[in-house]
Amino acid sequence: MLCELCQKRRGKRDCPATGNLICNECCGTRRRKLISCPDNCQYLQKSRDYFQEKILTEYEMKTRKIFFSFFQKLEGKIVELQKTRLTDLTDAEVEEALEQNLANLNLKKKVIVYEYKSVNPKVQILSDAISEMLNSLQKVSSEAPFGGLLREGEKPYDLETIIFLLKEEIGFLKRLIKEDKGDTYYLNLINILH
Numbered sequence: 001m002l003c004e005l006c007q008k009r010r011g012k013r014d015c016p017a018t019g020n021l022i023c024n025e026c027c028g029t030r031r032r033k034l035i036s037c038p039d040n041c042q043y044l045q046k047s048r049d050y051f052q053e054k055i056l057t058e059y060e061m062k063t064r065k066i067f068f069s070f071f072q073k074l075e076g077k078i079v080e081l082q083k084t085r086l087t088d089l090t091d092a093e094v095e096e097a098l099e100q101n102l103a104n105l106n107l108k109k110k111v112i113v114y115e116y117k118s119v120n121p122k123v124q125i126l127s128d129a130i131s132e133m134l135n136s137l138q139k140v141s142s143e144a145p146f147g148g149l150l151r152e153g154e155k156p157y158d159l160e161t162i163i164f165l166l167k168e169e170i171g172f173l174k175r176l177i178k179e180d181k182g183d184t185y186y187l188n189l190i191n192i193l194h
Contacts, residue, residue: 097127
């Protein structure tokens with residue numbers, strides 16, 4: 001039986017998203033981009049595990065395991081905006097938005113009332129969304145006792161921890177940019193991981 005998607009190669013993988021057999025190549029190249037893979041897909045999980053083992057350093061894996069929720073929310077927000085509003089986003093623009101948030105958090109730490117802004121509208125949209133998400137991870141209010149994005153039982157993050165974790169994500173992104181595997185290498189990887 002031919003692959004449901006390309007109609008060229010033999011379909012070997014039972015795809016839960018399409019309900020049909022697809023070839024390995026279509027599964028690998030179209031996963032989470034053109035195919036709406038459910039989180040319980042065995043091929044998606046194998047792909048995530050593979051990328052985590054091959055791409056992340058041991059230190060990054062440990063940090064991400066300890067602060068899983070933070071990285072899930074941060075990268076999830078980036079992926080969400082890339083899929084909806086910023087479809088032509090690049091890794092360099094993500095780096096600028098993260099760096100801008102880091103600079104603004106450092107100003108906040110020093111109690112300086114100023115906020116850096118980008119001249120690039122895409123960067124500013126992403127930066128604002130990240131800033132809002134980071135603020136909701138810090139706050140506990142009477143309307144939302146666990147913060148906007150915090151789950152019940154999850155404690156709010158302090159400013160120092162958020163700065164540390166943001167630096168970790170920037171370091172990860174810069175390392176991937178140095179590998180020179182395209183303008184969206186980081187974005188493609190976090191799309192697979194989320």
